[in-house]
Amino acid sequence: MSAMWRRAGSILCALAVVSPMVLFVAPPASSATLAWSACDAMVGEAKARAVPTARCGSVAVPIDWTKTDWTKPEGAQANLAVIRIPATGDRIGVLMVNPGGPGASAVDTVAEMGAALAGSAITERFDLVGVDPRGVGHSTPQLRCRTDAEFDAFRRDPLADYSPAGVAHIEQVYRQFAQSCAQRMGTDFLAGVGTATAARDLDVVRVALGEPQISYLGYSYGTELGAAYAAQYPDRVRAMVLDGAIDPDLDPIEHRIRQMAGFQKAFTAYATDCARSPGCPLGTDPAQFVTRYHQLVNPLVQRPGPTSDPRGLSYQDAITGTVNALYSQRYWKFLTSGLLGLARGTDAEDLLLLADDYQGRDAAGRYTNQQDAFTAIGCVDSPYPADPASWAQLDRRAREVAPFLSYGPFTGFAPRDVCTMWPVPPTSSPHQASSPGPGKVVVVSTTGDPATPYSAGIDLARQMDAPLITFEGTQHTVVFNGDACVDTAVVDFLVDSESPPDGLRC
Structure with a gap:
């Protein structure tokens, strides 16, 4: 495939790190609603035509979770943009995708992925779902400074x-x-707008979708959001693939130094x-x-x-x-x-x-x-x-x-x-990631990745007690970008819960 889903922020700005400081409880199912419509207005006619079964909508969340009772949903709200492309065959559930950034649109990414992966086991077995975090992409209000x-x-x-x-x-x-x-x-x-809040918002969307669990594919910063979700809601994770890993235990200075070294390489x-x-x-x-x-x-x-x-x-x-x-x-x-x-x-x-x-x-x-x-x-x-x-x-x-x-x-x-x-x-601080349970997470890391250096993948896999797929190359992220070795292992894990071989290198 030609698409490259997409990048962590580079050395030009520091990447975020988030701490699972509070375990949040999801709102009652009756309070999270989602009405579907055509996607033309959200992603544009060209992208919508490429995935004609896609439906788009939004889910309201409070601006300030600490001041909101879901039984009394008054007060300022944000609306999270959501896209869903239904599975074409024997459906397993939803596969939520976050492309990174932070700030990249998951809605646009899923529209592109749905077209690029048409006819694959992924689109056959999963509803592809993209959720733009608050302030990001098609969500409103849009964060503009x-x-x-x-x-x-x-x-x-x-x-x-x-x-x-x-x-x-x-x-x-x-x-x-x-x-x-x-x-x-x-x-x-x-x-x-922090990642801990974005993880909580993601679970609101899960409730609105009526799903007891989610499968998740996160690229770059999306690995950080995925790890935060797994820490807050471990029982709601079915399978999670984290590609282009960020080590949440690094402070911003050390992270930037390692990233700069990656770009020099x-x-x-x-x-x-x-x-x-x-x-x-x-x-x-x-x-x-x-x-x-x-x-x-x-x-x-x-x-x-x-x-x-x-x-x-x-x-x-x-x-x-x-x-x-x-x-x-x-x-x-x-x-x-x-x-x-x-x-x-x-x-x-x-x-x-x-x-x-x-x-x-x-x-x-x-x-x-x-x-x-x-x-x-x-x-x-992060401070x-x-x-x-x-x-x-x-x-x-x-x-x-x-x-x-x-x-x-x-x-x-x-x-x-x-x-x-x-x-x-800041609302969070550096920390070690935690595992949502055995066999639930796979980490993918590229040896010559400049934005999320390979060592971060090793560290994240260790912290989450997860197998690591190593890709030999010079690029940022690799899953569903055309490498058969990586993609086969990822599909086997997502579809059949089959962990990759120990020490797999592609």
């Missing part, structure tokens, strides 16, 4: 100067973003492959790959690079476009084309398109809300150190493990993350 014009302006700023004055400027940009988010969404809404793999072709913009000497890359992108701090788009290519967009390409080898050719355009001084359009794809900008200049949701969810999912010294230390370590991402010399100063300025406190 900035306008399209404001996002464009943000991307034009290099955010690369780590002098004291430069750090002060970057932190002011972050502070303004946090304040804008509070003003536009309200602190009550922002306080309730992917960059080296890309550059090595590029060097096999004549005219590679990074040359043929491995010792010079990073230096050549800096020679191409660092001048963009002072002046945008050439593109047919009047925006030009900013420094921030060059880095974002590069990172996007490192998620999958199928994007490498576009990275090469963009870097060649920079080297020749002609047109680096492909790097800008890669950055637009990552940031969710369409040709008309409209953005999805994925990046705003990503930040808001991550900021309440971030507020002292500047921690972030200077992060910068020092990052330059060691991921030199291709570093600009200029180490200064001893670095901006604190936007989450240190967030208008609501």
